[in-house]
Amino acid sequence: MKVSQSDSTHSAVGSPDEASTVVAPGTHIVGRLSGQEDVRVHGTIEGRIHLSATLYVEPEGIIAADVHADDVVVAGTVVGNVTAAGSIVLAASARVVGDLRAPRLVVAPGAAFRGQVSMEPPDEDEEETDAEAARDRREGRQWTQAQAQARPAQARPAAPYATQNGVRLPPQRTAPRRDSAIAKPSLARPRLEEQASDPYGEGEEAEWGDSAKRAKKVARPRILARGKHKVERI
Amino acid sequence: MSSTVIGSSILIDGEITGEEHLVVRGTVKGRIQVRDTLVIEDGGVVEATVDAATITVQGTLRGDVAASERAELRPSSTVIGDIRAPRILIADGASFKGNVDMGG
Structure with missing residues (x-):
């Protein structure tokens, strides 16, 4: 997949063709979305996305969902874990909070991202996410908001506290003292x-x-x- | 450009709300609420409660339908459910089972 570094993802595959799925700016989808064709999101999707194709999150698009896709191109906002079989591209206008897992990852200068990155091939973690998916399915779409709220805290790296006799010490002073x-x-x-x-x-x-x-x-x-x-x- | 299209291989289980024109070629289960026109194209399957200004069905629709302006069942359509709309068109060849409420 050839991808330009521009804010819009349109140039990646030319003009959006008739066959692909488009979620317009004023459209809000809550639930599970799955399919085998490219999806272009200008609007909002909450829930879970499972695609055997490319997901394009346009600059005004918002995804509050766990995403599994072949390729993911983000120029908008994503809150959720993103797993791609191919590549993940964060364009300059991208804002992403969540963990990224893909063999290839491109982050353009200007992109905002908080979370973990894994480029290892999916193995036992895949089973974990599948179990998670099954649990989500049982719980219906109750998970959406709760997980979206919990995720930023999870993605934030832990502060490097040193411990002494079980007592947490304040972080080491990094700035030099005046004297x-x-x-x-x-x-x-x-x-x-x-x-x-x-x-x-x-x-x-x-x-x-x-x-x-x-x-x-x-x-x-x-x-x-x-x-x-x-x-x-x- | 400002219309939402659900492609033929796409399955959505949940709720779609929007201000724009919505075209369904794939499958949508749950609820659809749009301020503009909903078009269920040939091959499209909607199993949902539908609320829109204008609804045009060429594919399959199972669920209750409320259109504030118009509901149109094209020749290739199959509709099972109640339709409530001030104006309803049912073309020759359309399959429909349910109640019709044209207000009044």
Whole structure:
């Protein structure tokens, strides 16, 4: 399947032909949709989609459903897990929340996506989704809203909390502390002096800021005066 | 462009609501509610309660039908259910079983 990176998916297969299914902008479908032909969604579909063809979600289209299809091209909004036998394409205007599973995935710059990606071939997970499908069928379409609400939380990656004796610690500070500007030069200095070609350590002095100079004052007693140093070297 | 088309291989089990023209060539079960025209084309199967402005049936329709303007059963159509519409056309060759209510 050849797909352009444009926002609209029309150019992917030329103009929408008579044979394919189109869901117009003002149309809302709730329930299960299955079939063997391309479906182009400008409107809204809630529920479950099972296609042996390509699903196109146009820029104004909204899908709140689990999707199984051969190929999926998203330029609109999808909330739900998407499984494709072929490829999933997220165009620049795509907004997707859910897990993606397909051997090939294209995400255009500008596309918004939150969820997990799996490019492994479906194996035991497939049975899992089938079991899920059977459960959904029993529960009717009650699942639609409940799952759509639950999914974003599921898709959000867990915060990396460290634990100590069963107590969750706050996340590690990533931004440097303010006082580290002073601490850093004095810490880094010995290492830099080893590498410096200037044996007197004067050439690098200009590089340090005021805080570095303060730090150097502490270190100064260890640096020999120029004259003495020369004598020692001879 | 602003019409919804349900293709011949498509099965929808649920509810379709919309503002636009709806063409059914596939199968729809459940409920259909459109503000515009519903056309069930030859080969299309609808097993649903239907509510639309104008309904044209060429395929098969099982369920109760309410049209605010017009209901038309074409020669190839099969309809089982009650029809409520101010104007009803039943063509020669159409198969129909049910009640007709033209208001009044």
